[in-house]
Amino acid sequence: MSTNPRSTIPFSRDALDQVLKRRFFFAPAFEIYGGVSGLYDYGPPGCAFQANIVDTWRKHFILEEDMLEVDTTMLTPYEVLKTSGHVDKFADWMCKDLKTGEIFRADHIVEEVLEARLKGDKEARGISVAPVEESDDKKKRKKKVKEIKAIKLDDKEVAEYENILAQIDGFSGPQLGELITKYNITNPATGGVLEPPVEFNLMFETAIGPSGQLRGYLRPETAQGQFLNFSKLLEFNNEKMPFASASIGKSFRNEISPRAGLLRVREFLMAEIEHFVDPNDKSHPKFEAFKDLKLRFLPKGVQESGSTELIEESIGDAVASGMVDNETLGYFLARIYLFLTKIGVDANRLRFRQHMSNEMAHYAADCWDAELHTSFGWIECIGCADRSAYDLSVHSARTNEKLIVRQPLAEPLIVEKFEIEIAKKKFGPKFRKDAGAVEKWLLARTQCELEDLAKELKDEGKITFEVSGVEGKIELDTEFVKIEKVTRTEHIREFTPNVIEPSFGIGRIIYCIFEHQFWARPEDEARAVLSLPPLVAPTKVLLVPLSSNSELQPVVKQVSAALKKELIPFKVDDSSASIGKRYARNDELGTPFGITIDFESVKDLSITLRERDSTKQVRGSIEDVISAIKGITYENKSWTEGTSKLSPFETQAAE
Amino acid sequence: MSTNPRSTIPFSRDALDQVLKRRFFFAPAFEIYGGVSGLYDYGPPGCAFQANIVDTWRKHFILEEDMLEVDTTMLTPYEVLKTSGHVDKFADWMCKDLKTGEIFRADHIVEEVLEARLKGDKEARGISVAPVEESDDKKKRKKKVKEIKAIKLDDKEVAEYENILAQIDGFSGPQLGELITKYNITNPATGGVLEPPVEFNLMFETAIGPSGQLRGYLRPETAQGQFLNFSKLLEFNNEKMPFASASIGKSFRNEISPRAGLLRVREFLMAEIEHFVDPNDKSHPKFEAFKDLKLRFLPKGVQESGSTELIEESIGDAVASGMVDNETLGYFLARIYLFLTKIGVDANRLRFRQHMSNEMAHYAADCWDAELHTSFGWIECIGCADRSAYDLSVHSARTNEKLIVRQPLAEPLIVEKFEIEIAKKKFGPKFRKDAGAVEKWLLARTQCELEDLAKELKDEGKITFEVSGVEGKIELDTEFVKIEKVTRTEHIREFTPNVIEPSFGIGRIIYCIFEHQFWARPEDEARAVLSLPPLVAPTKVLLVPLSSNSELQPVVKQVSAALKKELIPFKVDDSSASIGKRYARNDELGTPFGITIDFESVKDLSITLRERDSTKQVRGSIEDVISAIKGITYENKSWTEGTSKLSPFETQAAE
Incomplete structure (x- = not known):
C-alpha cells in the first residue's frame, strides 16, 4: 500500500478507477455491448495524454538521435512470423479444467494460488494483511481465488513458495505442470483437476485476399517490419553505421485471460527502436555524458538466489563491471530513465530487472526490463534487449537476401575462403523460371556451408539440395558449379549488425503514471488530484x-x-x-x-x-x-x- | 496526360514511381518475401510526410472546432458490425473464372474491358491514344486486359459504353452480371466464361480469446467506435450540442484485387469526424464565413444524365439551391477544400462528386466525395456523408441503451403519449437474473411499439415478446405491466442526433499530392522535383x-x-x-x-x-x-x- 508524498491519505485504486472512468480517460471498448475483455478505448483526455507522451517520445528518442522512423503494416504473412519464431514460440501455457471448460493461464494460476496460501498462512500466524489492498485486488483483478483460508504452512513450504514466486516469470510449461502437481493446485472455484499446460499461440490469425489461402497474423511487435526494411534503411542512411530505426504503432496479443485493466490488453500502442550496431563495437559516443546517472538494478544473479533486493549504482559502473553487457545497452537504460521521469514516473518506483537465463530468448546477449511499481506489483513496461544478429540472420537465410553491412577495411586483409563459381549460361536451360532462385540460394551460403558443399562435390562428384519454392531435389555436378578454397586480398568487411532494441508499451506506462501521480487532498479525501506533468497533461x-x-x-x-x-x-x-x-x-x-x-x-x-x-x-x-x-x-x-x-x-x- | 504548370515536360508516372522508391517514401511491405499486394510500408520521408499531414489535419479540424478526439480499438466483435450492417453489406462483387480459378472484381473487369474496347475503337477510327499513359497503365495497374484490339464499334455501342462508365460506381451485383452477359465480357487472358458475380465480405475476420468462440473483425472504419461512445462523449461535453468527435487510426479492407499502389490498399490510415447535430437544425454558426468560397461540383443529376461536366459555384449558392443538403455539410465541404489546398492538392484537380441515388446508403440524406484527379483518373479521397440517425438508432435498438440527447424545452409541451408502468417487485421473483434485461427491453420501446403492445395487452390480456440474451418467449399480463395513453406536460425534448461524417483516406491523399506536385526541370528531364508545401514537407x-x-x-x-x-x-x-x-x-x-x-x-x-x-x-x-x-x-x-x-x-x- 503506497501513498503519494503529496498526501497522507493512502492510495486507493478504487478512487483512481472512478476518476479515470468519470473523466473518460479510458473505458472498456464496446461497453454498451457488454464489453470485450482486454480491449479499451481512450476518451478525449486519455487520447490527448497518449498523444503527448508519444510526441515527447518522438522528440526524446527519434529527433535527438536522428533515428529513421518507419510506419509498417500490422497485417503480416505467415512466412515472416514463421521465420522470426513467433509461429512456434509466441505462446503462453494454458490449463483447462475439463469439467467446467474454464481456461487458466498456467503461470497466473500458480502465482495466485501460492500467493493466496501465503496470505492464509500469515492470517493463521496472526500477521495482519492490509484489508484495503485485498478487497481492491479481489474486485479488480478478477482473481480466480475468491477466498483466503487461514491455514498455517510449514516454514519450509513458505520458503519454497516465496522462492517460486520470485522466479515465476522463468518457468517453462512442463515446469509449471510439475508445480501444479507437486503443490496440488486446482481450479480455485471447484477444486477440479487441471489438465497439464498446453501452448496457446498469442497471435490473432486472419486470411488475406479473396481466396482465403494466404494466412496472416496481426503483428505481435513492430520490430519485424523494421528488420525487413533493413537494407533500404541502410541505403537511406547513406550506408553509415551505427543507426537506428523506430516505429510507433499498434500491436496485438490474444491474451488468455486479460486482467488488470490497461496493464494486460489485447491491442496496444508500442514504440520500438531497433538500433543497428557493429557486433565488434558496441560502444556509444554519448555514453560518457550519462555514465554517472544512478539507476536501481535487479540483476539475474540476485533473482536466481530468490531475492528481490535492488542494487543502486551508476550506469557507468554497471557497464564497467559487466553487469550490463555493453555501452549501447547502458546508454539506452539511462535514456529510458530520463524519459520516464520526464513524463511523470516516480523514480522511486522504477527499477531495471534483468532477464534470468531461463527467461531470455536463446539468441539474446542481454535483456533488461524497466519495471514500474503499482498496486498490482512490479509491472514490465519497457524491454531493452540485445537481440544480437538473430533476426537479420534468420530472415536473410529464409529469403536469400543479404541483410548485411559492407565497410571498407582500413588495411586490406588476406584471407583464405571458399568461393563458388556458377556456370550461369547452363542454369537457364536446366532450371528455366527457377534459375534465379537456385542461383540466389547458392550465392547465399555461409563459409561453413560452402566447406561442406565443397567436400560433397569432391567426394560424390555432385551436390544435392533443396530450395524453398522450387519443387524436388536439385543435383548439380562440376559442369554447373565449382567450389574451391582460394586466397584473396579483401578490402571490404561484410557483417550482419547486432540489434539493441528498446521496446515501450505505452498503455502500461500511462497506467503506471496514473497510479504514481494520483492523490487526495489531505483536507478532503473526496478531492482527488492527478498531478500529470504540464509537458504531457492533456x-x-x-x-x-x-x-x-x-x-x-x-x-x-x-x-x-x-x-x-x-x-x-x-x-x-x-x-x-x-x-x-x-x-x-x-x-x-x-x-x-x-x-x-x-x-x-x-x-x-x-x-x-x-x-x-x-x-x-x-x-x-x-x-x-x-x-x-x-x-x-x-x-x-x-x-x-x-x-x-x-x-x-x-x-x-x-x- | 497532365503536366505540372512549373514545367513543359509531361508528367511521367514511371519517373514518379522511381523517385518514390529510390527515396524510400514507401515500398511494398515484405518485399524481401516477395511482397503482399495491397500492403505498403512508409519509409522515413513518407512517414514524416504522413505525420505532418496528420498534424495539420488535427490543427485544421480538431483544434479549430474543439472536437473530442478518441482512440478506439481496431478489433471489433461480430455483434457490433452485424448491427452496423457491415457483416451483411460491406462487400464487393467478385466473379470467378471456374477454369483458371482466377478471381475478378466485377465492376473493375466491366470497367476495364469496356475502356479497352473504347480505346480499340479509337485506334480503328484513327484517333491517337497517348502511348506513354497506355504503357504506364498496363505496367502499374496490373491490368487484366493486356492488349488493345483495334476494332471499330457502332456509334450506338460507344454511347452505351460511355454511359455505363460514367455510372460504373452505381451498379449492383446483379446489374453487373447483366452487363457481363449483355456485352459478353470474359476473362481477358483466356476468353473463359465468368461466373455470375457473388458477394465477398471485405472485412478481415479473426477470433478473440483462447476458446476461439468470440468472432471478431478488424474495423473497416473508425466510425463505429465513436458511435458506441456517444453517451460518454456527450457527458464529457457537458451535454452541449452540437459537438463532434474525431479519430485517427488504421482501418482494414480485404480488397479482392488491390492495384494502383497507395490508392487501393488493405490497411490504411483514416481520419474521421462524426459531427452530431440536431436533425431539426443543421445550420452551422461558422457557415457564413465560408459561404463565398467557390467549389467545383459534380451533382448526381448530371452524372445520371451520363455527363461529367462540373458546376462551379459558391458553397453558399449550392446550399441555398438545395444541391448540397444543409449548411453543416456545406461547411465541411468548404473546410475540406481549404485543408486539401493547404497541404499540396492542386485546386484545379479537385472536384466534389455527389453520390447517385443508387450508390448512396439507404439511410444517408446526402453524400459528397472529394475526388482528386490523377493519372489513374478521378480518385475518391474523402467521403462527406450525412448518415442521419442511422448508426445511433441501430446500436440503441440492439443494446437497449438510449443514445439520445435530452434538452430543456423553451416552453413546456403538452403531449399525448403511451407510457409503460412496470411492477418491479414482481420482476425479480419471476425472471431472476434476467429481470434487468426484460425491464430494459420494455423501457426502450418506441411510441409506435408501445401503441402495438398496448393494443395486444388490451386484446389478449397479455403481451408476448423475446429479449436478446434471455431464453424463450416472455409473457406478461396486466399484473406485471400497464401500458396506457396519457397526457403529459413535457419540459424535456429527447432526440437522436444526426451525424455528418467527413471521412479522410490519408494514403490516397498522399499519393494524389505526389502526382500533383511532381515535375521535371525543363532544362533536364532527369532532374525531378517534388514541390511539397513547406508546412508538410518531411x-x-x-x-x-x-x-x-x-x-x-x-x-x-x-x-x-x-x-x-x-x-x-x-x-x-x-x-x-x-x-x-x-x-x-x-x-x-x-x-x-x-x-x-x-x-x-x-x-x-x-x-x-x-x-x-x-x-x-x-x-x-x-x-x-x-x-x-x-x-x-x-x-x-x-x-x-x-x-x-x-x-x-x-x-x-x-x-
Whole structure:
C-alpha cells in the first residue's frame, strides 16, 4: 500500500478507477455491448495524454538521435512470423479444467494460488494483511481465488513458495505442470483437476485476399517490419553505421485471460527502436555524458538466489563491471530513465530487472526490463534487449537476401575462403523460371556451408539440395558449379549488425503514471488530484471567468486568442458551477494551470494563475501569465523561475 | 496526360514511381518475401510526410472546432458490425473464372474491358491514344486486359459504353452480371466464361480469446467506435450540442484485387469526424464565413444524365439551391477544400462528386466525395456523408441503451403519449437474473411499439415478446405491466442526433499530392522535383557545407543548434558529392529550403538560403535566414514576404 508524498491519505485504486472512468480517460471498448475483455478505448483526455507522451517520445528518442522512423503494416504473412519464431514460440501455457471448460493461464494460476496460501498462512500466524489492498485486488483483478483460508504452512513450504514466486516469470510449461502437481493446485472455484499446460499461440490469425489461402497474423511487435526494411534503411542512411530505426504503432496479443485493466490488453500502442550496431563495437559516443546517472538494478544473479533486493549504482559502473553487457545497452537504460521521469514516473518506483537465463530468448546477449511499481506489483513496461544478429540472420537465410553491412577495411586483409563459381549460361536451360532462385540460394551460403558443399562435390562428384519454392531435389555436378578454397586480398568487411532494441508499451506506462501521480487532498479525501506533468497533461490551462456576467467575456476572448496563438491547449469553463467545483473537476483531469478572470481583469487586464498541486495563486498581465505557462510547460522551468514576474495573490473565493 | 504548370515536360508516372522508391517514401511491405499486394510500408520521408499531414489535419479540424478526439480499438466483435450492417453489406462483387480459378472484381473487369474496347475503337477510327499513359497503365495497374484490339464499334455501342462508365460506381451485383452477359465480357487472358458475380465480405475476420468462440473483425472504419461512445462523449461535453468527435487510426479492407499502389490498399490510415447535430437544425454558426468560397461540383443529376461536366459555384449558392443538403455539410465541404489546398492538392484537380441515388446508403440524406484527379483518373479521397440517425438508432435498438440527447424545452409541451408502468417487485421473483434485461427491453420501446403492445395487452390480456440474451418467449399480463395513453406536460425534448461524417483516406491523399506536385526541370528531364508545401514537407531544410574543409564545421554546428532550438526538422549533408547533386537529391525528397555554408560564412556568419522550386538564392545572417524559414513554413508567409530582410545572391557553383 503506497501513498503519494503529496498526501497522507493512502492510495486507493478504487478512487483512481472512478476518476479515470468519470473523466473518460479510458473505458472498456464496446461497453454498451457488454464489453470485450482486454480491449479499451481512450476518451478525449486519455487520447490527448497518449498523444503527448508519444510526441515527447518522438522528440526524446527519434529527433535527438536522428533515428529513421518507419510506419509498417500490422497485417503480416505467415512466412515472416514463421521465420522470426513467433509461429512456434509466441505462446503462453494454458490449463483447462475439463469439467467446467474454464481456461487458466498456467503461470497466473500458480502465482495466485501460492500467493493466496501465503496470505492464509500469515492470517493463521496472526500477521495482519492490509484489508484495503485485498478487497481492491479481489474486485479488480478478477482473481480466480475468491477466498483466503487461514491455514498455517510449514516454514519450509513458505520458503519454497516465496522462492517460486520470485522466479515465476522463468518457468517453462512442463515446469509449471510439475508445480501444479507437486503443490496440488486446482481450479480455485471447484477444486477440479487441471489438465497439464498446453501452448496457446498469442497471435490473432486472419486470411488475406479473396481466396482465403494466404494466412496472416496481426503483428505481435513492430520490430519485424523494421528488420525487413533493413537494407533500404541502410541505403537511406547513406550506408553509415551505427543507426537506428523506430516505429510507433499498434500491436496485438490474444491474451488468455486479460486482467488488470490497461496493464494486460489485447491491442496496444508500442514504440520500438531497433538500433543497428557493429557486433565488434558496441560502444556509444554519448555514453560518457550519462555514465554517472544512478539507476536501481535487479540483476539475474540476485533473482536466481530468490531475492528481490535492488542494487543502486551508476550506469557507468554497471557497464564497467559487466553487469550490463555493453555501452549501447547502458546508454539506452539511462535514456529510458530520463524519459520516464520526464513524463511523470516516480523514480522511486522504477527499477531495471534483468532477464534470468531461463527467461531470455536463446539468441539474446542481454535483456533488461524497466519495471514500474503499482498496486498490482512490479509491472514490465519497457524491454531493452540485445537481440544480437538473430533476426537479420534468420530472415536473410529464409529469403536469400543479404541483410548485411559492407565497410571498407582500413588495411586490406588476406584471407583464405571458399568461393563458388556458377556456370550461369547452363542454369537457364536446366532450371528455366527457377534459375534465379537456385542461383540466389547458392550465392547465399555461409563459409561453413560452402566447406561442406565443397567436400560433397569432391567426394560424390555432385551436390544435392533443396530450395524453398522450387519443387524436388536439385543435383548439380562440376559442369554447373565449382567450389574451391582460394586466397584473396579483401578490402571490404561484410557483417550482419547486432540489434539493441528498446521496446515501450505505452498503455502500461500511462497506467503506471496514473497510479504514481494520483492523490487526495489531505483536507478532503473526496478531492482527488492527478498531478500529470504540464509537458504531457492533456489540457494545460482551464480558463474560468469568475461569473457569467457578460462584462467578463471580452477578457475571456482576449486570453483565449492569446493562448491559441501560442498553441497552448486550453479549455474554457463558463458553466455556473462554483470556481472551487470547476477547479476540482480539472484537478481530476490533471490540468496543471488555471486562469481566473474577475472584475479587476476588466479594468486592468490582469489575470490570476493557479497551480494545481499547491493551489498557489499569482497575478499579472496576460502576457506575463502566458509566458509563465509556456516556460513551465515547454521550457522546463520551475514554478518559481517561471512566475518570477508575477505577484502573489490571495483569493477570497472559497475553493 | 497532365503536366505540372512549373514545367513543359509531361508528367511521367514511371519517373514518379522511381523517385518514390529510390527515396524510400514507401515500398511494398515484405518485399524481401516477395511482397503482399495491397500492403505498403512508409519509409522515413513518407512517414514524416504522413505525420505532418496528420498534424495539420488535427490543427485544421480538431483544434479549430474543439472536437473530442478518441482512440478506439481496431478489433471489433461480430455483434457490433452485424448491427452496423457491415457483416451483411460491406462487400464487393467478385466473379470467378471456374477454369483458371482466377478471381475478378466485377465492376473493375466491366470497367476495364469496356475502356479497352473504347480505346480499340479509337485506334480503328484513327484517333491517337497517348502511348506513354497506355504503357504506364498496363505496367502499374496490373491490368487484366493486356492488349488493345483495334476494332471499330457502332456509334450506338460507344454511347452505351460511355454511359455505363460514367455510372460504373452505381451498379449492383446483379446489374453487373447483366452487363457481363449483355456485352459478353470474359476473362481477358483466356476468353473463359465468368461466373455470375457473388458477394465477398471485405472485412478481415479473426477470433478473440483462447476458446476461439468470440468472432471478431478488424474495423473497416473508425466510425463505429465513436458511435458506441456517444453517451460518454456527450457527458464529457457537458451535454452541449452540437459537438463532434474525431479519430485517427488504421482501418482494414480485404480488397479482392488491390492495384494502383497507395490508392487501393488493405490497411490504411483514416481520419474521421462524426459531427452530431440536431436533425431539426443543421445550420452551422461558422457557415457564413465560408459561404463565398467557390467549389467545383459534380451533382448526381448530371452524372445520371451520363455527363461529367462540373458546376462551379459558391458553397453558399449550392446550399441555398438545395444541391448540397444543409449548411453543416456545406461547411465541411468548404473546410475540406481549404485543408486539401493547404497541404499540396492542386485546386484545379479537385472536384466534389455527389453520390447517385443508387450508390448512396439507404439511410444517408446526402453524400459528397472529394475526388482528386490523377493519372489513374478521378480518385475518391474523402467521403462527406450525412448518415442521419442511422448508426445511433441501430446500436440503441440492439443494446437497449438510449443514445439520445435530452434538452430543456423553451416552453413546456403538452403531449399525448403511451407510457409503460412496470411492477418491479414482481420482476425479480419471476425472471431472476434476467429481470434487468426484460425491464430494459420494455423501457426502450418506441411510441409506435408501445401503441402495438398496448393494443395486444388490451386484446389478449397479455403481451408476448423475446429479449436478446434471455431464453424463450416472455409473457406478461396486466399484473406485471400497464401500458396506457396519457397526457403529459413535457419540459424535456429527447432526440437522436444526426451525424455528418467527413471521412479522410490519408494514403490516397498522399499519393494524389505526389502526382500533383511532381515535375521535371525543363532544362533536364532527369532532374525531378517534388514541390511539397513547406508546412508538410518531411524535412524543411538541407544544410550543406560547400566543402568538407573543417574550417566550415563550427558554422555548421552553430546553424544546426539554431535550427534545433526552433524545432525545424533539418538534415546535414556533408558528403563529398557536388552541391548540385546534393540539392538534386533533396529536390526529390521535397525539401523546400537549402542553406549553404561557404568560406564567407566563416568570416561574417552570413549564409545562403535556396528555394527549391525556383532555385532562387538569398543571403543574410543566421538569425534572419532562420526567421525567413519559420515565417514561410509555419506562418503562411510568401517567399517575398518571408525573405524581405535577405539580399539576392548569385551562385558561382553550377547546380
